[in-house]
Amino acid sequence: KNSIGSIYLDLLKKKISQNNIRTNIIPFITTNESKRKIIENMQLEIMNQTISLLNENELILQFSSYEMQTTKSGLITYNGANGYHDDLVVSTALALSSFSQGNYNIR
Secondary structure (H helix, E strand, C coil), rough: CCEEEEEHHHHHCCCCHHHHCCCCCCCCCCCCCHHHHHHHHHHHHHHHHCCCCCHHHHHHHHHHHHEEEEECCCCCCEEEHHHHHHHHHHHHHHHCCCCCCCCCCCC
């Protein structure tokens, strides 16, 4: 919901209302803590083999170039390595988080 996400959230809500789709959109506010939580949860799910990833080139590239860093103040951050995207990693973590919390409606 924060930063540029609010623009996309508004566009999504508009598109849904124009098409008379009934759904509940639950915004996600990205902070270092909220992102760390969903990424670390996804790491556990992958390590425990309760989820698996598609064998898709861009997805594999983004996951293999995703990294953890510790800031000078001791905070742990997760991002794509310099020059790499991380949108597929983060969207996978968001989808898993929503699914794990029961915030989904599969038709």
